[in-house]
Amino acid sequence: MTQYIHNTWYPLTWARNLEQSISRHRVIEEDIVAYRDTKGQVVALRDLCPHKMAPLSIGTLQGDAIQCGYHGLRFNCTGQCVHVPGQDRIPPSIRVHAYPTWENMGMVWIWMGDPALADETAIYDLPEYRKDNYSYIEGDSLRLEANYLNLADNLCDPSHVAFVHTTTLSNANHGIVPVHHEVEGSKVTTWRWILDSPIIPIFRGLKNYQGNVDRWHYYHYYAPCIAIIDFGSAPTGQGAPEGDRSNCIQMWACHFITPVDKDTCIQHWLLVKNIPSDPDIDATLLAGLRTAFNEDKLVLEAIQKNENKYPDFRRTRLSIDASTLKMRRIVDKIIEAEIALAEPETTELLARGIAQ
Ligand code: FES
Numbered sequence: 395m396t397q398y399i400h401n402t403w404y405p406l407t408w409a410r411n412l413e414q415s416i417s418r419h420r421v422i423e424e425d426i427v428a429y430r431d432t433k434g435q436v437v438a439l440r441d442l443c444p445h446k447m448a449p450l451s452i453g454t455l456q457g458d459a460i461q462c463g464y465h466g467l468r469f470n471c472t473g474q475c476v477h478v479p480g481q482d483r484i485p486p487s488i489r490v491h492a493y494p495t496w497e498n499m500g501m502v503w504i505w506m507g508d509p510a511l512a513d514e515t516a517i518y519d520l521p522e523y524r525k526d527n528y529s530y531i532e533g534d535s536l537r538l539e540a541n542y543l544n545l546a547d548n549l550c551d552p553s554h555v556a557f558v559h560t561t562t563l564s565n566a567n568h569g570i571v572p573v574h575h576e577v578e579g580s581k582v583t584t585w586r587w588i589l590d591s592p593i594i595p596i597f598r599g600l601k602n603y604q605g606n607v608d609r610w611h612y613y614h615y616y617a618p619c620i621a622i623i624d625f626g627s628a629p630t631g632q633g634a635p636e637g638d639r640s641n642c643i644q645m646w647a648c649h650f651i652t653p654v655d656k657d658t659c660i661q662h663w664l665l666v667k668n669i670p671s672d673p674d675i676d677a678t679l680l681a682g683l684r685t686a687f688n689e690d691k692l693v694l695e696a697i698q699k700n701e702n703k704y705p706d707f708r709r710t711r712l713s714i715d716a717s718t719l720k721m722r723r724i725v726d727k728i729i730e731a732e733i734a735l736a737e738p739e740t741t742e743l744l745a746r747g748i749a750q
């Protein structure tokens with residue numbers, strides 16, 4: 395059985411996708427029904443009626459409440475049952491789990507763990523998303539038939555770029571440049587600089603640069619499901635490696651990953667950039683990134699098939715894998731800590747004959 399981190403904010407879907415109508419979602423193998431109430435607030439409930447286990451998502455909205463499509467039980471936004479057809483008394487114990495949600499950076503975030511621990515100030519935020527002189531392009535919800543950690547692996551890994559993204563994010567000399575990494579709590583940063591190199595295809599024409607550039611890629615991974623790739627270029631010799639970004643193209647490819655189940659995840663991505671919005675430029679960037687992320691999808695889905703086919707296969711480890719191995723260790727450790735934390739409670743319930 396796949397274990398997941400529970401006490402964390404996961405991306406649920408783009409805020410633009412949620413309306414005053416029922417939608418179904420799946421996060422870490424839990425089925426969720428979501429909608430906006432009449433005030434526009436997001437409601438996310440477990441998609442399981444406590445009566446006879448019908449999915450609430452086959453029901454209907456009655457004002458702010460959701461009505462089960464089987465016998466008409468109604469639940470309010472907090473998951474409390476507020477109506478039982480043909481019965482006056484409603485036992486307060488009839489309720490469904492309501493997940494805390496929050497909106498930030500165009501995304502609806504959902505807390506899959508203990509609601510008492512949900513702290514919206516811990517949700518990832520990129521300040522440049524809102525800053526003047528910056529703009530952003532909201533991308534897609536790319537569904538991958540691949541485990542979310544394989545996608546996270548890909549997003550901590552600058553080494554694949556020279557071989558997978560030759561027409562968009564790279565050019566030939568990219569593959570021979572060393573990669574560095576650093577771990578800080580549950581964050582892993584992996585980076586590389588490519589000095590005195592031709593500009594990458596998707597940056598061409600954005601600024602009037604003559605000649606070569608110094609390029610950087612910083613892959614910031616926040617366990618378990620956020621990867622922010624800060625990538626940019628500045629003319630060679632203008633001090634970008636020493637920190638001078640006064641004349642540069644800088645972009646952040648933000649990846650918010652929803653683990654659906656063991657073999658499936660959804661990659662929500664958006665691009666923040668220090669280039670003003672422009673319909674033509676934005677359309678070209680969107681198309682370029684869409685191409686690039688579909689190139690990753692092709693590789694990751696093929697890997698997933700091989701993983702399922704050869705579950706005991708032992709992979710070769712290389713020095714370029716150092717940060718991705720640490721990334722996986724961080725996720726494993728958080729899961730182990732959550733399990734350990736839950737154990738005394740389980741033991742107590744077992745002692746009282748409640749859990750089995
Ligand atoms: S299963 Fe939902 S009301 Fe009966």
Ligand SMILES: [Fe+2]
Pocket residue numbers: 548554555558559686690
């Ligand atoms: Fe990639």
